[in-house]
Amino acid sequence: MTKVDEAEAPEKVVNYVIEDGKVRLRASKCPTCGGVFQPPRSICPADGSSPLDDILLASEGTVYTFTVVRQSTPEFKTPYILVYVDFPEQVRVLMPYDGEEPPPIGSQVDIVMGSGPRVENGEPVSIPHARL
Amino acid sequence: MEEVYVLGIGMTPFGKHPDKTAADLGAEAVNLALADAGVSRQDIEAAWVGHVYQGMAMGQRALYAAGLSGIPIDNVENACSSGSTAIWDAAMALRAGAYDIVLALGVEHLTNLFRGAFAPDPSDVEAQIGLTMPGIYAMRAQRYMVQYGVTSEQIAQIAVKNKKNAAMNPLSHFKKPVTLEEVMQGRLIADPLHLHECAPVSDGAAAVVMVSKAKLHQLGSSRAIKLAGTALKSGRTEVGLADMTVEDLTWRTAQTAYEQSGVGPGDIDFAEVHDCFSIAEALRVEGMGLVPHGEYVARVGKGEMDINGSFPVNASGGLLGKGHPLGATGVAQVVELVKQLRGEAGERQIQNAKVGVAHCRGGKAQGVEGTACTVNILVA
Numbered sequence: 001m002t003k004v005d006e007a008e009a010p011e012k013v014v015n016y017v018i019e020d021g022k023v024r025l026r027a028s029k030c031p032t033c034g035g036v037f038q039p040p041r042s043i044c045p046a047d048g049s050s051p052l053d054d055i056l057l058a059s060e061g062t063v064y065t066f067t068v069v070r071q072s073t074p075e076f077k078t079p080y081i082l083v084y085v086d087f088p089e090q091v092r093v094l095m096p097y098d099g100e101e102p103p104p105i106g107s108q109v110d111i112v113m114g115s116g117p118r119v120e121n122g123e124p125v126s127i128p129h130a131r132l
Numbered sequence: 133m134e135e136v137y138v139l140g141i142g143m144t145p146f147g148k149h150p151d152k153t154a155a156d157l158g159a160e161a162v163n164l165a166l167a168d169a170g171v172s173r174q175d176i177e178a179a180w181v182g183h184v185y186q187g188m189a190m191g192q193r194a195l196y197a198a199g200l201s202g203i204p205i206d207n208v209e210n211a212c213s214s215g216s217t218a219i220w221d222a223a224m225a226l227r228a229g230a231y232d233i234v235l236a237l238g239v240e241h242l243t244n245l246f247r248g249a250f251a252p253d254p255s256d257v258e259a260q261i262g263l264t265m266p267g268i269y270a271m272r273a274q275r276y277m278v279q280y281g282v283t284s285e286q287i288a289q290i291a292v293k294n295k296k297n298a299a300m301n302p303l304s305h306f307k308k309p310v311t312l313e314e315v316m317q318g319r320l321i322a323d324p325l326h327l328h329e330c331a332p333v334s335d336g337a338a339a340v341v342m343v344s345k346a347k348l349h350q351l352g353s354s355r356a357i358k359l360a361g362t363a364l365k366s367g368r369t370e371v372g373l374a375d376m377t378v379e380d381l382t383w384r385t386a387q388t389a390y391e392q393s394g395v396g397p398g399d400i401d402f403a404e405v406h407d408c409f410s411i412a413e414a415l416r417v418e419g420m421g422l423v424p425h426g427e428y429v430a431r432v433g434k435g436e437m438d439i440n441g442s443f444p445v446n447a448s449g450g451l452l453g454k455g456h457p458l459g460a461t462g463v464a465q466v467v468e469l470v471k472q473l474r475g476e477a478g479e480r481q482i483q484n485a486k487v488g489v490a491h492c493r494g495g496k497a498q499g500v501e502g503t504a505c506t507v508n509i510l511v512a
Contacts, residue, residue, distance in 0.1 A: 090372050
């Protein structure tokens with residue numbers, strides 16, 4: 001039996017577009033319950049509705065909480081800062097934070113491209129980050 | 133509804149067992165539980181076996197090692213609640229009248245498989261971004277500190293309490309108390325959580341023999357403890373921007389157990405809760421409605437949750453002190469409740485313990501507020 005590598009590269013999984021220089025995450029909005037989901041879904045995980053509307057999240061949000069991860073699994077370079085960002089579209093998304101010190105809770109952040117903490121083939125992977 | 137009783141309990145030492153397999157540990161716990169129940173292996177009609185990382189048919193391998201085969205054996209995976217889900221399954225079968233005497237076993241051998249931080253399943257995008265289990269609880273701790281005005285030192289007191297209790301438990305992974313200074317000077321795993329505030333990677337097994345009321349009367353044991361309420365729930369899909377210091381899943385699970393047992397939060401004398409991280413203990417106890425939101429940590433500092441306090445929590449040492457062999461944890465919590473309610477807890481005996489609650493909640497799956505949660509209420 002061959003084990004299939006189930007983890008796709010993050011840049012394919014963190015679904016985003018760059019529009020007028022702004023990084024915007026793709027998400028789904030349920031026309032029935034109004035729930036917003038990121039990454040996008042084909043079926044609403046709250047009420048089972050389908051299809052869902054494709055939307056783009058704002059390129060800024062608010063830091064709900066943060067941590068500095070100092071011990072992780074081997075594919076990540078430690079330490080690194082993670083934040084949960086609350087978007088105006090009423091959805092919370094986990095993101096790496098691009099900065100030396102963690103941002104205070106309640107900080108306004110922009111969504112930008114950044115590198116790491118995941119490392120593939122010796123190179124930090126480029127994915128959307130939050131930045132003050 | 134048929135009443136259900138825990139007749140016998142068995143538990144291996146938790147810790148590092150490099151020279152034993154998971155099957156060895158499972159068989160050891162089963163044999164202890166059978167002996168404690170005073171029944172023979174031929175009496176067991178069916179078994180549920182909780183485990184997470186032990187591979188195919190762990191239950192059959194463990195029971196084979198104990199000389200038990202041929203009966204229905206159901207392998208149960210429900211993250212850290214696997215063992216307590218096995219108890220729930222066994223209770224459902226007894227209540228349905230399908231069997232009169234069954235076994236629930238939780239077993240895990242991790243130290244030959246893992247070290248360091250656990251992470252959610254790699255298929256979750258959050259895991260690919262870098263989320264770890266300590267990371268999730270660290271982020272919840274950061275919110276808790278800001279919302280309720282407590283410090284990381286106050287949260288760390290939970291680890292001090294549980295390791296002190298563990299030192300009185302001969303089956304614990306850790307047998308040495310730690311001071312607050314030692315916790316705070318320890319290595320940070322995910323800010324603000326230090327090494328002593330994270331449950332260790334452990335090996336171990338725990339088993340319970342469970343019977344119907346009719347079977348109990350037939351056997352005539354005086355050491356059985358009633359499982360008055362048992363509830364299992366899963367986390368709901370997260371919609372919107374919820375408060376991460378409030379556990380909807382824990383609350384809903386506890387509500388069901390309260391309704392079944394006729395026992396309310398005010399009737400409960402002591403608790404074993406899923407303290408995979410120091411902050412988790414606060415979130416669980418508050419989540420079950422046993423202490424108002426935001427008050428738990430300060431009360432720990434006043435000694436209220438000590439073994440001789442007004443509401444002892446994790447007298448066994450909890451996951452932080454006793455250890456956390458994932459699949460075994462939920463069964464071991466019920467083993468501790470039975471010991472306390474029988475008055476057989478030795479040095480860490482809680483005085484006048486009549487009603488105990490065990491809360492187990494584990495795992496992480498992206499998009500839901502929690503994965504699996506169980507609440508078991510036992511009454512002497």
